Amino acid sequence: xxxxxxxxxxxxxxxxxxxxxxxxxxxxxxxxxxxxxxxxxxxxxxxxxxxxxxxxxxxxxxxxxxxxxxxxxxxxxxxxxxxxxxxxxxxxxxxxxxxxxxxxxxxxxxxxxxxxxxxxxxxxxxxxxxxxxxxxxxxxxxxxxxxxxxxxxxxxxxxxxxxxxxxxxxxxxxxxxxxxxxxxxxxxxxxxxxxxxxxxxxxxxxxxxxxxxxxxxxxxxxxxxxxxxxxxxxxxxxxxxxxxxxxxxxxxxxxxxxxxxxxxxxxxxxxxxxxxxxxxxxxxxxxxxxxxxxxxxxxxxxxxxxxxxxxxxxxxxxxxxxxxxxxxxxxxxxxxxxxxxxxxxxxxxxxxxxxxx
Numbered sequence: 001x002x003x004x005x006x007x008x009x010x011x012x013x014x015x016x017x018x019x020x021x022x023x024x025x026x027x028x029x030x031x032x033x034x035x036x037x038x039x040x041x042x043x044x045x046x047x048x049x050x051x052x053x054x055x056x057x058x059x060x061x062x063x064x065x066x067x068x069x070x071x072x073x074x075x076x077x078x079x080x081x082x083x084x085x086x087x088x089x090x091x092x093x094x095x096x097x098x099x100x101x102x103x104x105x106x107x108x109x110x111x112x113x114x115x116x117x118x119x120x121x122x123x124x125x126x127x128x129x130x131x132x133x134x135x136x137x138x139x140x141x142x143x144x145x146x147x148x149x150x151x152x153x154x155x156x157x158x159x160x161x162x163x164x165x166x167x168x169x170x171x172x173x174x175x176x177x178x179x180x181x182x183x184x185x186x187x188x189x190x191x192x193x194x195x196x197x198x199x200x201x202x203x204x205x206x207x208x209x210x211x212x213x214x215x216x217x218x219x220x221x222x223x224x225x226x227x228x229x230x231x232x233x234x235x236x237x238x239x240x241x242x243x244x245x246x247x248x249x250x251x252x253x254x255x256x257x258x259x260x261x262x263x264x265x266x267x268x269x270x271x272x273x274x275x276x277x278x279x280x281x282x283x284x285x286x287x288x289x290x291x292x293x294x295x296x297x298x299x300x301x302x303x304x305x306x307x308x309x310x311x312x313x314x315x316x317x318x319x320x321x322x323x324x325x326x327x328x329x330x331x332x333x334x335x336x337x338x339x340x341x342x343x344x345x346x347x348x349x350x351x352x353x354x355x356x357x
Contacts, residue, residue, distance in 0.1 A: 007036040007353075008072045010096055011082025011110075012044035016221060017244070018190070019273045020112040022169055024082050027110075030346045031353075039072045043082075043092065063092050073099045078353065080108045081138075085115045085268075087127045094134055101137045108353065109135070109152075110142040110164075114292045115268030116151040142352060144271040145295035162352045165296075167345035168276040168337060170250045182213045183320050186257035186283070188250070188274050189264075191222045191229050196263030196288065201232060201239075202309035203316070208238045212320050219245045219253060254281035258326055259319060262287040263307035269293060280337035282330035286315045300332050 009031070011024045021044065032038050045062050073079060079100040081093050100107050120131055135155040142164045143149055149161045185204065189195045197218075204216050219242040222230040233241045245253060254260070260278035262285065269292040276296070278285055285302035287293050294304055305311040319326060338344070 005036055005077040006075050007031045008039045008076040008079045010041045013042050030349055034350055041066055041069045067095050070095055070099055076105050078106045082110050085113050085119050087123055090131050097134050097137055107138045108140045109138040111151055113270040114148050147291045147295050164348045164352060166271045166273055166276055167342050168280045168340050169273055170277045172251055172281050182215050184215045184257050185259045186217050186253055187261050188219045190220045194266050196265050196307050197229055199263050199307055199309050200261055203312035206313050217242055254278055257283050259284045263312055264288045265307055276340040279333045282334045284326050284329045
C-alpha cells in the first residue's frame with residue numbers, strides 16, 4: 001500500500017468515450033485501490049466527437065485553464081501523463097513535464113496508440129527538438145504491446161519501456177449459448193471513416209443484396225462532422241442502429257453477435273478495447289491486419305484482413321457457409337480473454353508503477 005503518497009494523473013477522461021479516456025478512468029480506480037492519493041487533471045478539451053485530433057482549433061486554447069492545476073505537481077510522488085501522438089498532443093503536457101522534472105518528481109508516460117514514432121519522423125526540425133526534449137524527460141514509458149516499444153526508442157533506454165496490455169472494460173453478464181439460424185454481425189465503434197464504418201457498410205449492403213441470411217447491428221457515437229454516415233445507417237431498414245451503448249447494454253450486444261467487425265483504416269491503431277470486449281464474449285472477430293491488432297489476434301480468434309469491402313464480404317460469406325468454426329472460435333476467445341481481464345491489468349500496471357525509480 002502507498003498511503004500518504006500522491007499520484008497525479010494527467011490525461012483525458014470521458015466524454016467522449018474513447019479507448020484512451022476509458023483506460024484513464026481504470027487507471028484512477030486501480031491507483032486508488034492500491035492506497036495512493038489521486039489527483040487528476042482532465043486534458044480533454046473537445047467533448048464532441050469529431051475529426052480534429054492533432055489539429056489546431058481555437059477552442060483548444062481552453063487547455064490553458066488546465067495549467068491552473070500545475071500546483072498539483074508540488075505534492076506529487078508520481079506524475080503520470082497519458083499523452084497524445086501529434087505534436088500538439090505532446091507539447092500541451094510541456095508545463096507539467098518541465099515542472100515535474102525541475103522538482104525531481106518521478107514521471108511516467110502511457111501511450112495508447114502506435115503512431116508516435118511515425119509522427120515524430122514527420123515533424124519539422126523544431127518540432128523534433130521540442131518533442132525529443134520533453135519525451136526524454138520521462139523516467140518510465142508504458143506501451144500496449146512489445147511491437148509498440150519502438151515508439152519510445154528515440155527518446156528512452158530499452159529498460160525504461162514496459163508493456164501493459166489493455167483490458168476488457170465490459171465483461172459478459174453471463175455466458176450464453178448463441179443460436180445461429182441467421183448470422184448476427186456487430187460493428188461497435190465511433191462512426192468515423194478511420195474506423196472503417198463506410199467500408200463495413202459497403203460490404204454488408206452487398207451481402208444483403210445477395211440475400212445472405214444475416215442480421216446487422218451498429219452501435220457507436222456519430223461524428224458531428226460526418227452525420228451523413230449516421231443517415232446512411234438509419235435509412236437502411238436491414239440495419240439496426242443502437243446508438244451509444246455502455247455496460248450491460250454493450251454486453252447484451254456482444255452476447256447477441258456471432259461476428260464482430262473492426263475494419264479500421266488506421267495503420268497505427270493501438271489496442272482497441274472493443275476487440276478485447278468482443279473476445280470476452282466469444283465473438284468471431286474480423287479485423288484489420290495492423291500491428292496493434294495482430295499483436296492480440298491470430299487465426300484462432302477469427303480473421304485478420306486488409307480492410308476492403310470485398311474482403312469483409314468474403315470473410316462473412318465464408319462463415320455463413322461454414323458455421324462450425326464459430327463454435328471453435330467462441331471457446332478459444334472466451335478462454336484467451338482471461339489474459340485481458342481487469343484484474344490482470346491491475347497486476348501489470350501496479351507492477352510497473354511500484355517499481356523503484
